[in-house]
Amino acid sequence: MIIKDPEVAKLFADDTRRHILHMLRHQEQSTTDLAKALEKTHSSIIHHLHLLKEAGLVEETRTEKVRNLVQTFYTSTARRFLISYSLGETLDEEGQEIPWQDSTVQYVMDALEAFGITVPDEDRGKVSRLLSTYFLRDQKAYEEALEQRDEAIKLRRYHGFRIIGLLKQFKFSDDPEFKRVIDELKEVLSSSSIKGSV
Numbered sequence: 524m525i526i527k528d529p530e531v532a533k534l535f536a537d538d539t540r541r542h543i544l545h546m547l548r549h550q551e552q553s554t555t556d557l558a559k560a561l562e563k564t565h566s567s568i569i570h571h572l573h574l575l576k577e578a579g580l581v582e583e584t585r586t587e588k589v590r591n592l593v594q595t596f597y598t599s600t601a602r603r604f605l606i607s608y609s610l611g612e613t614l615d616e617e618g619q620e621i622p623w624q625d626s627t628v629q630y631v632m633d634a635l636e637a638f639g640i641t642v643p644d645e646d647r648g649k650v651s652r653l654l655s656t657y658f659l660r661d662q663k664a665y666e667e668a669l670e671q672r673d674e675a676i677k678l679r680r681y682h683g684f685r686i687i688g689l690l691k692q693f694k695f696s697d698d699p700e701f702k703r704v705i706d707e708l709k710e711v712l713s714s715s716s717i718k719g720s721v
Contacts, residue, residue, distance in 0.1 A: 524580075524600065524601035524603070524604050524605070525605050525607050525666055525669070525670070526604055526605065526606050527607045529580075530578075531579075531580070532606050532607075534578055534580070535604070535606060537571070539561060539563060539567070539571055540572065540574070542569050543557055543561070543568070543571055543572065543575065543581070544575065544580060544581070544604065545596050546560065546561075546602070547558065547597055547599040548599045548601075548602055549691075549706045550598070551584045551585075551596045551597060551598040552598075552686060553574065553587070553594040553595065553596045553597075553598065553670055554568050554569055554594065554595060554597075554599060555572055555594055555713060557572075557678055559648060564641050572597060576597075579600060580599060580600055580604065581597045581598065581599055581600060582598060582599075582600055583595055583596070583597055584597060584598050591594045605662075605665075605666065605669075607666060613673070627657070627658070628651050628654045628655055629651070631654055632650055632651065632654065635712070640712050642711075646711055649707075649711060650712070652706070653704050653707055653708045653711070654708070654717035655705045656700070657701075657704050657705070657708065659700045660700060660704065661691070661693075661701075662691075663694075664691040664694040664695060664698070664701075665687065665691055666692065667690075667694060668686075668687045668691055669687060670691065672687075682694060682700055
């Protein structure tokens with residue numbers, strides 16, 4: 524499911540709600556199950572579920588009477604949620620960028636060391652901006668390819684990923700901004716690499 528509503532996208536800024544959605548992707552859970560697994564109060568879980576249900580991200584599947592209590596079970600409405608590239612600048616309640624956007628870029632810069640590439644401190648700002656643009660363009664191409672898919676035609680998961688990858692490459696070849704970002708990243712990271720070139 525592609526999330527295009529900025530108000531719905533803001534719900535993903537909360538760790539607890541992201542954990543709830545992750546758990547409900549795999550199997551239905553009751554409010555009690557979620558509260559125990561996430562070590563949260565029952566009322567807190569109900570509050571988060573209410574917000575997620577109102578946004579159409581979760582749905583009630585059934586109720587079950589356990590002793591004298593009625594438990595409601597939930598599941599997510601999609602196996603995967605994708606925040607639209609068009610919401611790349613979505614802000615949280617405090618007016619800051621949604622935390623995981625920046626943390627992903629920071630993680631990638633640090634993780635490049637596993638491939639023998641160290642980003643010098645003086646280049647981190649530039650590489651951060653380039654990676655942010657790269658991920659935004661990549662997500663845009665992914666989303667556009669995904670929207671082309673006819674859901675009525677069943678695909679094996681692996682083949683579906685390969686086809687989307689191919690369609691993304693078609694889009695990248697026509698995207699001068701993507702090419703500029705790749706060229707600049709390659710230049711900076713090649714000069715930053717100690718163990719080899721990119």
